Amino acid sequence: MQTLRINVVGLLKEPAGGVRDHVIQVAGATVALMAEEARPLRDLTGEVRLLRSPRSIFARVRLATDFALDCRRCLEDAISPVKLEFDAEFFPSVDVVTGLAVVIPDDDLAFVIDHNHELDLAEAVRQELLLALPMYPLCDPDCEGLCPTCGANRNADPCDCDDSEPDPRMASLKGLFGASAGTDRPS
Template sequence: MIYNVAQLMKAQVGNTYSSAIHEEQVQLDSDLNVIGPIDGHVRMRRVNQGLLVDGWVDLTLGLTCTRCLKEFEQLMHVTFEERFYPTVDVVTGAPLPPIEEDDVFSIDEHHQVDLTEAIRQAVLLAVPMVTLCKEDCAGLCSQCGHDLNLGPCNCEPEGESQFNILKDLLPISQIQNNTPHE
């Protein structure tokens, strides 16, 4: 996802370049399992300091359900918007002073923009914290580990509450006698 932006950097502020994105076999991150191609659209606009780049990508991620631990595929539509700053002057080739901001994206010395990192960050932010294979996933039995989506297991039901042990401390008749009367 590399674009040469030398001509756009020479253009006046306000000029725009748009392009379709289609990338086969992209590895964005070791934690992101991208299945199939990434398709989308990018728009680059010349601004005073560099480029304002925005767009969207459609991709399929291989994820693990946090309830039942099954692998599943999730279609995602992810938007992104970032600023890219030049490292060298496009006309003279002279190095430019670094930008005093954290987490800036740069246009390299060959006047190329690599969208991979910007898209990787946008995808990481778009992945839900709890990934579910289906909305009503029943998960695994906490006693035997049986997948409850396949049906119930043969385990004895756990106690209703973690406070059930308190019942053994006082007999029910004593609890009923100590209740305040109205």
């Protein structure tokens, strides 16, 4: 299945307890549209199990992919594997037998199956993706970042810039050790 839309007309006609399993594979280019600045490195793949309940369809979603984000220190790629594991409930908007409109529960968390009986996982997946992506991506926990003087990437190119401008946190540490520690500033 190349999209996150699943036609559930057959499952809607079944009594509660009916189950369908679907294999999901969504192209990285499609995932990119949902993931803001994160860049998918491969397709989003996995599976979804749909379970008919008396009033709805429960979707149990298990998907994974890998993203590249900008490292917050050096701007190189920070690779982030993402696993999505969540359940969502989808309510029919029309009765599958009579074609009449169905009142959808007034619930912010409820998703709606459209009048063509298509269940669209895209919005639920988008919300989960944004929660799963790291807030502070780093290419490596020990990333040295960019030199504030010359802009060199210190991971690849340890430059010779004078780094004597004390970091304010270090300055206060030196204060703790007493004035005799002095400073690196040229006098």
